Amino acid sequence: MTEVTQNQPISDPYGDQEVLDAYADTTASNAPSKNRMMTPFALVVVAAVVLISAMVVRGIYKNELEPLSDGPAPDFSLKTYDGQDIRLSDYKGKNVVVINFWQTNCPPCHEEAPMLVNVYNDYKSQGVVFIGVNAKDPDKLALDYIAQYNITYLNGLDIGDKIQELYRTDGYPETIVVSRDGEVLEHYIGQPNEIAFRRLLDQALEQS
Amino acid sequence: MIAELGIVSTSLALLVTGVATLLAILSVVLKDERFASSARNALLMTFPLLTAACLLLIYAQWTGDYSIDYVNSVSANLQPDTLKITALWGSQSGSLLFYSWMLSLFSAGAVWLNWKRQRHLMPWVMVFLGGTLAFFTLLNVFYENPFARTWMDENGNTRTLEVSVLKPAGKVVAYPWKTDFNGETFNDFSTSDTIPPQFGGVASARAAAVYDGHGLNPLLRHPGMVIHPPMLYLGFTGFVIPFAFAMAALMIGQMDSDWIRAVRRWSLIAWVFLSIGLILGGRWAYDVLGWGGYWGWDPVENSAFLPWLTGTAFLHSVMIQEKRGMLKGWNMVMIIATYLLVLLGTVATRTGLLSSVHTFAESPLAIPMGGFLLITLVGSTAAFLWRSRQGYFKGDHEIEGIFSRESMFMLNNWVFFALTIVVFWGTWAEKITDLAVGAGLRDDVITLGPEYYRTPTAILFLIIYVLMGVAPLVAWRRATAEKVGAALRIPMALTAILVIGLIIGGIGVGATLGFGVVAFAGFATLLEISKGAHARHKTHGEPYPVAISKLFARDRRRYGGYVIHLGIVVIGIGIIGSTIFQEVTQQTIAPGDTISLGGYDMRLDNSFLAQGEDDRTMSIANVTLLRDGKVVDQLRPRRDFFPSGSPMSIAGVHSNVKGDFYTLLIFTENDQVTFRVYWNPLVNFVWWGGVLLIIGTIIATWPGREPAIIRQPRRSSITATAAAGD
Amino acid sequence: MKVFTRVLSLVGILIFVGMMASSQPVSAQGGDKYPPGVTADDVYKVASQIYCDVCQGVSVAYCPSTQCQAWREEIADLLAQGKTEDEIKQHFADRYGEKVTGVPVSDANRRLTYAIPISLAVVAGLIVSFQVYQWRRRETRAIQVARAANLNENYDRPVPDNVDPAYLERLMKLLEGKQ
Structure with missing residues (x-):
């Protein structure tokens, strides 16, 4: 290997030999050389893969979840049509609560409304509280509905569909029965069978 | 049987x-x-x-x-x-x-x-x-x-709740259920049960005798049903071949042009099917969905669009690897990403992960498909990172100038990547922010609709059209602005004339910019083709038509690509026209009245009900279309009602080059009819552009003489056995 | 007996879920009723920017369900009260959640919506620019090496395609003529 010095410009005018030697060193093993720029790129790729995987897993997990039918009833607040602000926790330890999700555009809701009013009127003296949660209706239509069926229990709009998300409801009507100590006893999808419904309320009231 | x-x-x-x-x-x-x-x-x-x-x-x-x-x-x-x-x-x-x-x-x-x-x-x-x-x-x-199948018992009662692949063992019995409560008897759901063999039940189930079916969902009863899903699925599944070759190349550690050459044609075929599938889906939506549009940025539509974006980027980027051996890593990433996006779209659509009109009903596919997606995602990424850490993707090539064909391709990759990010974020924002909600970082999710996509995609597509016009004229390794500028003189001049004309015509700024850029790309591409034809004409003395056909035959890939670009230009014209200049109105009129829109007058003649061949009831209106007082067409918009399922609107459409006069029957009351009427200018360019796209792809993929390439002999571990045949 | 009851409830749920899964949104039977002075076009201009969950992907303007009809009539009422487009969108977002509009109405969410793709695109642009710059830098060294060592490039060398087409044609004609 010829030594290269600054004072020998004629034999190696472009400094090629130095470069060639450096090149020979790196290609000696004939293996591709390590690419140092990969590391931040690799991190980005891994981060993207982790994010997408997490997104898919959580998405599928949430899809597979059943409507909430046991365990503690999630607390929520509701502003009723007559301006009251109520919370589910107001009734914990005191009342059995029935939460009914309804909508004016849903025919089964219209069908079950008289039944719900009857059951409410029968059981309200025993301290059972009914809360009607409306989805997506303009106030005018909701109030018409309430007047039409003489509904006397509290009703309010589920702002942003938050309460429906909490209870993982799918459609309307759905009815949740919450025990005195705040546990979900039953989650009826569709119209509840009146006999079974009344029986459940009896059982719930019997609990201390 | x-x-x-x-x-x-x-x-x-x-x-x-x-x-x-x-x-x-x-x-x-x-x-x-x-x-x-x-x-x-x-x-x-x-x-x-x-x-x-x-x-x-x-x-x-x-x-x-x-x-x-x-x-x-x-x-x-x-x-x-x-x-x-x-x-x-x-x-x-x-x-x-x-x-x-x-x-x-x-x-x-x-x-x-x-x-x-x-x-x-x-x-x-x-x-x-x-x-x-x-x-x-x-x-x-x-x-x-x-x-x-559905099964029934010996009495002919159907086990309506249990559909199974294998015949149920045991004796099937069906009976109603009663209960007594407070002295009253209530009948509830009837049910069926199987008495298992060990308790004496002798297998008696037979395939149920069902005499008629429910029939296809009404929205699917349309010619689009015949061809859109097959095209789309061909596009999706077609990308599995490039993916398999890419992964094979990764696994054996040969990352150069061999696998690219194998998959180029397959990728182009898959790409054109995907393109046709997307365009036909738009056409079908335009025909039956009744909102006068053809693309709604629906999550499932986007799921098909995303692999199209990365696939298009891939098709361009492989050219740079073939010519200069660069961008190996990028190409590998792009083709794997295309396939992964296909899988993600398939999983999201079939498992209801994304909510859309297109998603199928609930199914047990979520967990297996999700698992398969994750395995493929993690596995392919791991393989890629493994090889890239070993240095397989280190480029050792270079360019002399920042302004060069290579950097144009990189810019192209970047624009398509940015588009992919924009559309991906729009589609998946809800699920991604839901992760943040789950982690406690946010209170609520962000949901994005069509309004989000419009501006970002418009800007990025404009850049693509500019590239489409400029890049083919930029030299490899180093280009000079003077040379490119000289080559672009004529397209720029033509575009300037068009822009001046549009401004004088009173078209708005955004539309002028859009049309100008799209037309520029068109002019530049046409100029390239004419330059080649002119050169042939001069040297070989061929008349122009012959010159053009021989030109195409000599270099199918390039000229097929130019035709595809022209198709995209035509589609662009159609999209700009029908989006920016669309006019809509909804009015209720009585027989004899007219609605005016887009220079046309539409007069209601009468309306009536009719019964269709299958079980549908049709509400039909006869309208006459006039322009400047002269009758141009008779249309029959109608609304079909089905016993099960939502109603379907069939529009009355008058199509010509200038656009579509598109009318929907919304509602009838007595003899008054409510119509929603659209004027969609230039919309037919979208469909014609699609035809050009197909023609261009056929030219580009037509098997022909491979260009003469001097190849170095390749050392392969299997040459001996290959020579022996298989 | 308890198992039986549970099975029956499950049966009931399955029937109902089956019905719900296949049920279509209730379609509007009657036409929309708007207050006087509000035209369908006014309503549709706003309604086409609002989305309800019932008809997925289709705006309130074009969805035939009774739910959307009720919302269109609510929009019409608000228009009759003199509300602007933005006020109406805010009203709907406040009542029914931000998901009803295509882009979130709250400033923070809207900024985040655009910040994420823009920043990712910018980062990608930086990476791409860096890589192009790297290519340019390697030029000097590689040219010296190639020139000094007369190295063969171990990839296929195609015909460069920035050659003047006329020149190329003459060349091809010459070559073909020689055969």
């Missing part, structure tokens, strides 16, 4: 695919030729088996075997014949079988056509093709079996 044969053929297909994958793995691990040949035969065998399964299902639909639950849900006696056949892809389990059939078609095609030239890649290719096909046939057999 049919169902039994169908179950057997799908199960056999699963078995054979599993065997093929196993053999392929063995051939890779043991490096034994015989296993590779066996794997190839097994993989070829899956195609006739799945074809048989599909034909059996079609036959069942044709003859009306409604004991098969799938046939019951998608077919009916009164359904037209073509729809009885195309109902194969009318719902989840049938379309999944169709999907598997296409995978087997492409897998068989790849191992048949690419066997000799890419011999060293084939064992690994078969591992990935076989593995994918095995997974999907697994779904076909165990999760969504289209041959599941």
